[in-house]
Amino acid sequence: MTETILPHELPHALNRAPAGVKLLSLDCFDTLLWRDRHAPTDVFSELQGVLPGQRIVGEANARKIRRTLRRSNEVGLGEIYEQVMPNASTDARRQAIAEELAAEARSCFAFEPTVELMRAAKAEGLAVIIVSDTYLDVTQLEQLIRAAAGDEVADLIDRVFASSQAGISKGEGLLAKALKTMKCRPHEALHLGDNKAADFEASRALGVPALHLKQFGTAALQRLRFERAFGQLIGETSDGVRGLQTHRALISRDETSDRDPVKGLGYSVLGPVFAAFDQWLHAQAKALANSNGGKVHWLFMLRDGHLPWLVHEAGNPVGETARVEISRFAATAASLTTRDAYEHHLAMEHGLNPSTLARQMLLNEDEIARIIGSPESDEEKTEASAKLLTELRKGQRQKTTIRRARAFADRLTSHVRQAANPQPGDTLMLVDLGYNGSAQNCVDALLRETFDVHVAGRYLLLREMQTTGLDKSGLIDARNFDPEFLEALCGNVAVIEQLATCELGSVVDYTQTGDPIRKDSAVKGKQSEVRDAVQRGVVSFAKASANPPVIRQQDSHAERAWRDGAAAALGRFMFLPLPHELDVVSRFEHDVNMGSERMVALFDADHAREGMRRRGLFYMKGSARMFLPAELAHEDMSTRLALIAQKRFGLGLNYTDYAPTVQKLPVFYVNENDTAVSSVEARATHDGYFSARVPLGERGYGAALQLGAAYEWIELASITCAPVSALTGSTANDAKPVPVTSQFDGLEERAPGLFECTSEHAVALVPPDGVPASDEPLMLEFVFRPLRKRGESAIPFAARAASISAKEKAA
Template sequence: MTETILPHELAQALDRAPAGIKLLSLDCFDTLLWRDCHAPTDVFAAFDAALPGQRIVGETNARKAQQTLRRSSEVGLDAIYAQVLPNASAAHRKHAIAEELAAEARACFAFGPAVDLMRAAKARGLSVIIVSDTYLDAVQLEQLIRSAAGDAVADLIDRVFASSQAGISKGQGLLSKALKVMKCRPHEALHLGDNKAADYDASRALGVPALHLLQFSDAARGRLRFERAFAQIIGEQRDDMRGLQPHRAILSRDEPLCDDPAEALGLSVLGPVFAGFDRWLRSEAEMLRVKQGGTVHWLFMLRDGYLPKRVHEAGGACPNTASVEISRFTATAASLSSREAYDGHIALEHGLNPATLARQMLMDDAEIERIVGTPHSAADKSAASAKLITELRKGQRQKITLRRARGFADRLTEHVRQAVDPQPGDTLMLVDLGYNGSAQNRIDALLQETFGVQVAGRYLLLREMQATGLDKRGLIDARHFDPECLEALCGNVAVIEQLATCDLGSVVDYTDQGAPIRKDSAVKGKQSDIREAVQRGVVSFTKAAAVPPIIRDNFAHEARAWRDGVAAALGRFMYLPAAEELDVLARFEHDINLGSERMVSLFDPDHAREGMRRRGLFYMKGSSRMFLPAELAQEDMSTRLSLIAQKRFGLGLSYTDHTRSAFELPVFYVSSNDTAQTTVEARATHDGYFAARIPLGSKGFGAALQFGGVLEWIELVSITCSPVSGLKGGFANDAPPVPVTAQFDGVEERAPGLFECLSETSLVLVPPDAVPACDEPQMLEFVFRPLRKRGDSATPFAARAATARAAITASEKAA
């Protein structure tokens, strides 16, 4: 008989047992009874009588006292609460115990496959017993099973054995005592449980056939642990149980059956998120129906609404459900039908690429070419932008745009009419991922006025940038999460958008009959195939969640469990993605969807590595990458947690807060006819690297950094030039720094990137003609790793000198 059994195999466990068994013995917790929360101690937060820490310490002290006085660590709730509430009355302690049992009953459910096994055992005429290491006594445990799972499950059990009553654990022979009471010899029983030492090893030592229930794979266990950690970082409800993970049982049963990495990502990561979103949407639709009257029309906003619609259909679609293709671009175009909207859009969007803004203002290709052209340099773009603003301020241009916008609005509303034909008094429920509800902001009034309906936006994640007063709600929104938390989640929403979308180009207009007109999709076929596999996994989870492996009498906290579970799963994936998850997404690109053709990489680890060496944690503070945590997945946990803390709490730390280690280097400013000397501070960035930044001031200057004055050996990573404004974080205007050509004086390269400074006057020079032209103040940036300080072997850098010498020797031998 094999050692382990997976959850989905439980119902057939008896087929693996030796012939002639008469009794099935089951562990209780995490075998028959599971909890909604991650760990048993998460239930303690629901108690009024004591704080979680007090309950934990009370049990520890009770076991310690029992071991000291009676040489047994098995205790019951009476002994525990004698330690938790040492000065309380007997009645108060009794009330506290009752409170704990009631909280456990709310938290627990019976795992369906385990119940199926019990029924199979009864069908074969076997006795069924529960053998548990627990501080509950047998009566309390039997009553808990009955309260949590119902009489039908409890009635399958012939006898319950608890370690607290027997005075010994399973590892000390509890199962042997149980078999004697049941008049069963060891080889006539089969024991099954999730704890290898207590359930499998201890049973086998008694000669009892046993199976170890492998509840989760190592990857799944780690993922759930990180979800629990992220729930703590988000901040949880203080007066009820914490760590709620309503998807645990479904994943335990179904995840081992999925062997495709992309589909597994959908099943195990996004499945709980989108299934939880759909549950919430159904409750919101019913609330709107009761409150507003009329018909509630579900309008899934493509493209990001594509996966929510697939999930909804998998769970049984409600009537009056349709897809509509309304992008930010088309919503904006339809909204520009008033002078106020026209002026407001120009005022807020000035600074966009001029061609993009011109297209948003409904200029055609010929007009864009005539007015804006195709500028490339920063100066040309600035000139084109100024020319465009001049054109947009003309009264005639305003009239043209307003006329086109009204026609656009007519075509958009016809598109909606063709989808659902709304009647006065109905409600249009716009379903999207979020996160600002920008499209709703632009078309809410248009839809209400055109159809005489109510408009309600319902989003997975909602963080409004303005107090619009519109009917908007999110499964994750400001009602339950603080603004900093919402901001942190919104920062990485691009990865969810890319996995939720469909293989359609973004809609750019509609025919007079309301048919969408799309631009060609820029997404590659391979990316679409991977996304389809991910979405299949999400649908699989949704179908499994419709008939979960859960048997329970009540689930009063279901709505909160799914909301908290979704937020934790979403945040964990956004900030602590696993290597196997990133492998699936390695070559994904993201469509900006602002009327441009721009596609950007979802994440770029090489960019992050360079950014960390150049800016350290400050790179993370200001960077606006599409999926920054994925870029930092190669870093240690302290770095990743620093990112989470900065984003989650909006700490506002500065560059100098991040980099405490620094030293000064001599620097010379040089021009065609002048030289000036000063010092510059080199500050630690990341992993032993330093950055020295030299502002160049007026044009025509270069600079020389005198490394030899301080260092004998350095690893020189890069010498670049970039605008000083880039110090705000990341790369200015998304443009990488420009490498510059340097000259070396008294500095010899001994191996690739490894330099020896031959004297104190050794320097690296960037001459004025090597500095690229720019319209704004620039700086040179030297990124290096000190290996040995000059004349001081006790320096912290000295330890790296041996590595440097070894590298030189290896290089010379290779040559």
């Protein structure tokens, strides 16, 4: 008989028992009774008048006293609360114990596969007992099982044995005592539990056949641990309820039986998020119907509303459901129907790629070609942008665009009428991922006035940038989460958009009858295949969540558990993605969906490595990447947590805060006629690297950095030129440092990138003709890693620093 059993195999565990088995012995917690929390101590957050830390310390003290005075580690709740509340009355302690038992009953449920095993055992005439290492006594444990799982489950149990009452644990002989009481010989019993030492090894030592229940695989355990940690970073203060993970039972039962990483990303990671979203949408639709009357039409906004629609259709679909194709581009085009709207959009969007802005302002392709042509260089785009602005300021152009926008709006409303046919008094519930509700901002008034309906936007994630006064809500929004957290999630929403979308290209217009006209999808075939497989996993989880493997009598935190679980799972995936998850989306690109053809890579690990060396974590300022935390997935946890803290709490830290360690180096400014001496600060960035930034000032100057003044050996990573504005993150998103031609004097390259400074006068020189032409102030960036300081012993610099750090810690 193999020693491990997986959760989905539990109902058939008796098939793996030797012949002649008469008794099924089960552990209680995490075998029969599970909690909807990450850890047992999370339940203590619900206690009244007792802090979780006090409860934990009280138990530790009670066990210490018991070990010292009675040579036993087994304690009961009474002894624990004597230490938790040393000055309280007996009645007060009794009440506190009752509150803890009630909190446990609210948290616990019976794991259905285990219950199925118990039913099978009873059907074959076996006795069923519970043997538990616990601070509850037998009566308390029996009452908890009945209160949490119900009479049917409790009545399957013939006898309960508790270590606190027996005075010994399973490893010390509790199971042997239970078998003696049940008049059962060791080989006639099968014991099963989640603790390998207490349940498997101790049982086998007695000669009892045993199975070790492996609740979660390694990846699932890490992911749930990370989700719990992210939940703590979000902040769990309301209602005193912490650590809710209502999806634990589903993940345990199903993840170990399906090892496909693509479907697994859908099932285990995004499944809980979109299942929670669908449950919340049903509640929202019911509330809208009660408050407004009429029918509530669920309008899933394609493309990003595609996955929510799939989840809805797979679960409990309502009759008034439709998919509508209203892209941000289409919504914007339909909104430019007044002079104010026209001028506001022009003012806000001036500076976009001129061809993109021209299409948004409803110029046709012939007009775009005539006015701005096909600019490619930065200078050509600047000139084209000026020409376009001149054209858009003309009164006749404004009238033309407004006329076209009104016609566009008529076609858009025809599309909605064709999809849903709303009647006066109905509600249009726009369903989308979010995150600002920009499309709703543009079409809300149009839909209300055209159809005489109420419009309500319902989003997975909502962070409004304006107080619009429109009817908007999000599963994850400002009602339950602080603005900084919402902003942090929105910064990485592109990866969710790409996993939630569909094969269709973005809509750019409609026919007169409302049929969508789409641009070709820029998404590659392989990306679509992966996305569809992920979505199948999400749908599978949604179906399973409608009937989870849970038997429980109380579920007072269901709504909050799904919401908080979704926020923690979403945030964890965005900020602490696991390697196998990133493998799934490693080649994904993101369509910016504003009438352009632009595709942006979701993440680029090489970009991150270069950026971290140049600027440390501050490299994220001005980055064009759509999924920054993925670029740091190869870094240690301290680096990743630093990024999370910066984004999660909106910390106002600058470059010097990130890089406080400084080394001053001489620098020589040179041109054709002159040389000037100054100094610059090289600042520590990441992984032992330093970056020295040399502002060039007037045109025609180059610079030489005297590295030999401080170092004997260095690793030289790069010498580049960049705008000074890059330090504040104010450069264009796709601006990159430009490698420059350099010369070395006294720097001898002993291996690729490895240089010996043969004297203190050794310099790296960028001559004036090596500096690219620019209208902006420029700086040179020398990125290097010191290996040995000048005058140091032969111990390499990095190794010496590590040695000093170790000695300091030991001291």
